[in-house]
Amino acid sequence: MNHSIHNKSAHLLLLGAAAWLLLALTGTIVLTGYSNTAGAVANTIPPLPEALSARMATGRHTLFIFVHPKCPCSRASISELARLMTACHEHLDAHAYFFQPADQPNSWSHTGLWEATERIPRVTVAQDIDGWNARSLQIGTSGEVLLYGPQGDLVFHGGITSARGHEGDNIGRTAVEQIVLQQQSDHSATPVFGCSILAPQDTCCDQQRETAQ
Amino acid sequence: MTEILFDDVHDERTETLYQEQLRKLRSGTDRIFAVLMGFQWIVGIATAVVISPRTWIGETSSVHLHVWGAVLLGGVLSGFPIFLAISHPGTKLTRHSIAVAQMLWSALLIHLSGGRIETHFHVFGSLAFIAFYRDWRVLMTATVVVAADHFLRGVYWPQSVFGVMVESPWRWIEHAGWAVFEDVILVVSCFRGTREAREISSRQALLERTNERIEQEVSERTLELRAANERLAGEIRDRESAEARETRLGRIIEHSLNEIYVFDRHSLKFCEVNRGALRNLGYSMKEMYDLTPLDLKPKHTMDSFVRLIEPLVCGAEEVIPFETEHRRKDGSLYPVEVHLQLAEWDSRDVFVAIILDISERQKLQSERDRIQTQLVEASRSAGMAEIATGILHNVGNVLNSVNVSANMISNRLTTSRVTQLPKIVGLLDEHAEDLGTFITIDEKGQRLPGYLSQLSDVLVADCDTMQSEFESIQNNIDHIKEIVQVQQAYAQRSGVEEVIAVTELVEMALKINDAALIRHEIEIVREYDDVGPIVADKHLALQILINLITNAKNAIDEHDGDERRLVIRVTRCPGDHVGIEVQDSGRGIKPENLIQIFTHGFTTRSEGHGFGLHSSANAAVEMGGSLSVSSDGEGQGATFFLKLPMKTVLSAAGFAEPDAEAVTA
Numbered sequence: 001m002n003h004s005i006h007n008k009s010a011h012l013l014l015l016g017a018a019a020w021l022l023l024a025l026t027g028t029i030v031l032t033g034y035s036n037t038a039g040a041v042a043n044t045i046p047p048l049p050e051a052l053s054a055r056m057a058t059g060r061h062t063l064f065i066f067v068h069p070k071c072p073c074s075r076a077s078i079s080e081l082a083r084l085m086t087a088c089h090e091h092l093d094a095h096a097y098f099f100q101p102a103d104q105p106n107s108w109s110h111t112g113l114w115e116a117t118e119r120i121p122r123v124t125v126a127q128d129i130d131g132w133n134a135r136s137l138q139i140g141t142s143g144e145v146l147l148y149g150p151q152g153d154l155v156f157h158g159g160i161t162s163a164r165g166h167e168g169d170n171i172g173r174t175a176v177e178q179i180v181l182q183q184q185s186d187h188s189a190t191p192v193f194g195c196s197i198l199a200p201q202d203t204c205c206d207q208q209r210e211t212a213q
Numbered sequence: 214m215t216e217i218l219f220d221d222v223h224d225e226r227t228e229t230l231y232q233e234q235l236r237k238l239r240s241g242t243d244r245i246f247a248v249l250m251g252f253q254w255i256v257g258i259a260t261a262v263v264i265s266p267r268t269w270i271g272e273t274s275s276v277h278l279h280v281w282g283a284v285l286l287g288g289v290l291s292g293f294p295i296f297l298a299i300s301h302p303g304t305k306l307t308r309h310s311i312a313v314a315q316m317l318w319s320a321l322l323i324h325l326s327g328g329r330i331e332t333h334f335h336v337f338g339s340l341a342f343i344a345f346y347r348d349w350r351v352l353m354t355a356t357v358v359v360a361a362d363h364f365l366r367g368v369y370w371p372q373s374v375f376g377v378m379v380e381s382p383w384r385w386i387e388h389a390g391w392a393v394f395e396d397v398i399l400v401v402s403c404f405r406g407t408r409e410a411r412e413i414s415s416r417q418a419l420l421e422r423t424n425e426r427i428e429q430e431v432s433e434r435t436l437e438l439r440a441a442n443e444r445l446a447g448e449i450r451d452r453e454s455a456e457a458r459e460t461r462l463g464r465i466i467e468h469s470l471n472e473i474y475v476f477d478r479h480s481l482k483f484c485e486v487n488r489g490a491l492r493n494l495g496y497s498m499k500e501m502y503d504l505t506p507l508d509l510k511p512k513h514t515m516d517s518f519v520r521l522i523e524p525l526v527c528g529a530e531e532v533i534p535f536e537t538e539h540r541r542k543d544g545s546l547y548p549v550e551v552h553l554q555l556a557e558w559d560s561r562d563v564f565v566a567i568i569l570d571i572s573e574r575q576k577l578q579s580e581r582d583r584i585q586t587q588l589v590e591a592s593r594s595a596g597m598a599e600i601a602t603g604i605l606h607n608v609g610n611v612l613n614s615v616n617v618s619a620n621m622i623s624n625r626l627t628t629s630r631v632t633q634l635p636k637i638v639g640l641l642d643e644h645a646e647d648l649g650t651f652i653t654i655d656e657k658g659q660r661l662p663g664y665l666s667q668l669s670d671v672l673v674a675d676c677d678t679m680q681s682e683f684e685s686i687q688n689n690i691d692h693i694k695e696i697v698q699v700q701q702a703y704a705q706r707s708g709v710e711e712v713i714a715v716t717e718l719v720e721m722a723l724k725i726n727d728a729a730l731i732r733h734e735i736e737i738v739r740e741y742d743d744v745g746p747i748v749a750d751k752h753l754a755l756q757i758l759i760n761l762i763t764n765a766k767n768a769i770d771e772h773d774g775d776e777r778r779l780v781i782r783v784t785r786c787p788g789d790h791v792g793i794e795v796q797d798s799g800r801g802i803k804p805e806n807l808i809q810i811f812t813h814g815f816t817t818r819s820e821g822h823g824f825g826l827h828s829s830a831n832a833a834v835e836m837g838g839s840l841s842v843s844s845d846g847e848g849q850g851a852t853f854f855l856k857l858p859m860k861t862v863l864s865a866a867g868f869a870e871p872d873a874e875a876v877t878a
Contacts, residue, residue: 034278
């Protein structure tokens with residue numbers, strides 16, 4: 001009698017353990033899937049607005065990065081930018097545009113992320129009022145990078161992280177480094193992982209989207 | 214050492230200790246991980262809230278999925294292992310579940326921290342913690358989880374793991390390899406740890422066994438020591454007791470009022486004399502050393518004393534008691550009783566004399582003789598008084614009946630019609646000449662014959678009544694005579710036995726009390742068995758019955774009850790005895806009075822003497838019978854039961870108080 005109760009209890013326990021394992025793995029997969037889901041990226045980037053083209057450096061590469069100041073995933077993008085600027089030295093200038101709603105005070109965009117970006121050498125930080133520049137360039141995801149060559153041609157666009165908020169070696173950063181330092185790379189576009197800078201209705205309707213998959 | 218190591222018992226104990234040690238270690242590790250799981254959950258939530266609290270789309274935001282992941286997935290990851298660690302500590306399932314959860318926690322924390330390289334240390338730290346179990350299989354489980362995580366990520370999200378877009382079949386092995394590298398070290402550590410644990414268990418088992426032996430040895434030695442101590446303590450106690458006893462005896466002897474002398478067997482000089490002797494004699498101890506018993510006993514010479522002690526010297530007697538006189542230092546004499554015996558004292562033969570001054574005893578003896586004489590005289594006086602009281606009491610009872618009879622005769626005479634006779638004689642004389650005419654014609658003369666006839670009947674009836682009363686008086690006078698004789702016999706300790714019909718005896722007693730019983734309107738119920746005659750002192754028995762009936766009459770008279778009945782039963786009792794029961798419906802006897810009702814002088818009546826029942830009980834005992842009483846209490850009547858033997862042998866031992874056992878309630 002006791003033996004059968006004991007066996008029944010053991011079986012229930014094993015069943016519980018299996019259910020628990022299944023639940024844990026499902027949760028892990030869901031979370032991992034979310035982190036690895038890329039944001040929207042336009043296939044064709046319109047010409048630079050005049051305000052941005054005026055900032056193009058001469059004789060070296062220029063990088064524009066568009067950031068949502070409150071996006072937690074973009075901290076990884078800024079960290080990767082810092083690594084990139086360190087690796088490229090004077091061969092690269094960078095300009096970071098932080099989304100700033102026009103009806104919000106300046107402090108809205110002056111977050112820790114802003115300050116971290118300001119501390120990176122050869123990186124200028126500016127507000128993108130109402131995301132006008134991002135919208136004109138069909139940039140939808142925080143952390144998206146546009147890299148222009150010394151002649152002003154677009155040589156790379158995409159993200160410089162491997163997942164949402166995930167620092168570390170990734171194809172985007174490696175590609176930018178290779179283009180700036182070696183003038184060649186196997187990749188000229190990568191998926192971007194981050195929050196949406198603009199609301200969906202604000203983005204360009206005719207953009208073509210692709211995902212990391 | 215070798216013998217013990219290979220001993221089966223030792224191996225079994227070693228295994229038990231080893232398993233117990235592992236169980237404790239693993240249960241303890243489970244508890245540590247339970248705490249760690251809770252801590253990791255808190256840290257995970259805090260990390261998510263601090264690093265990625267909200268996700269943004271333009272100006273709008275919502276709670277970041279990392280926060281929900283930390284709360285929900287973290288809760289799932291920690292909850293089940295905590296439950297197992299509490300409810301099933303030390304089990305395999307708990308260990309392996311904790312290993313799986315810990316590795317998944319590594320993945321979650323890496324996620325929540327934004328893939329920080331430092332967070333990957335959690336994987337290696339966790340493997341080290343898991344090694345606390347000293348179970349290499351658990352390490353394998355953890356490693357498999359890590360490897361599977363990397364493998365699956367490499368397949369589905371290669372960039373998130375390896376930073377490339379294309380899966381490499383070997384890259385995940387490189388990452389898992391670092392885990393395996395640590396595993397090798399940890400597995401070796403596990404094996405070494407378990408081996409050391411087993412060795413420690415073996416040493417502990419050996420130590421326990423050695424301790425057991427030592428404890429057994431100590432216990433045995435302790436018991437022996439305790440027994441030896443107890444023996445020693447017992448001997449010391451005995452010795453102290455003996456010494457104390459000797460001391461007490463010595464003190465008693467020294468302070469005894471008896472005189473105790475110790476003198477040499479040969480020289481007869483005193484060796485030791487107690488304080489009582491010195492005080493009585495008036496000598497000092499120093500003076501005594503030069504004296505012999507002959508100096509104290511003027512009635513003895515050396516020859517007579519030697520003859521006296523001869524039985525002791527030759528061993529014929531152990532002690533010689535004798536009485537003599539002692540002479541004090543001042544020359545005065547006093548009578549003494551001496552108990553002389555031979556003894557050994559300080560390794561030499563001595564005589565020990567215990568002497569009692571019997572001056573006071575002799576005085577007391579004289580006084581006792583004198584008091585004895587007085588007592589005898591007083592007893593004689595008391596006896597005579599008791600006899601006189603008996604006579605007066607019994608005669609008084611009879612005289613009551615005599616008085617009643619005399620009163621009745623007197624009443625009869627007072628109311629007698631004999632006074633009518635002179636009137637009739639006068640009438641006849643008046644008509645002497647015409648007597649025939651007078652009787653036949655005269656109206657008075659005609660009634661005269663009838664009147665004379667009636668008068669004759671009345672006078673004859675009066676004559677009969679008076680005759681009866683005279684007979685009663687005669688009987689009573691005879692009874693008084695007998696009472697006196699009985700009391701004389703009682704006084705002289707003798708009596709006359711005769712054959713008596715018991716019912717006749719009872720009727721005679723009733724007859725003597727007849728007038729009083731009729732006057733008090735007492736109903737008499739007779740219940741006689743056929744018991745035949747007995748041999749007894751008729752007047753003693755009659756005296757008892759008269760007493761009992763008189764008492765019953767008094768008890769009924771003093772009670773206000775409706776029933777006025779006296780029941781007399783004559784029955785045959787076992788053991789050739791006859792029982793005469795006198796039961797009344799009178800006032801009864803209180804329980805506290807029952808036990809003393811036969812005591813001389815005890816009475817509850819104001820005019821009583823407390824002698825009747827006492828003497829009756831004594832008489833019953835004297836006849837070889839007994840008298841007992843029972844009553845249910847006040848107002849419930851009483852029953853006296855006289856038991857007499859069919860044949861009575863008068864006791865020569867004299868009167869005695871009735872046996873207390875004969876008194877029953």
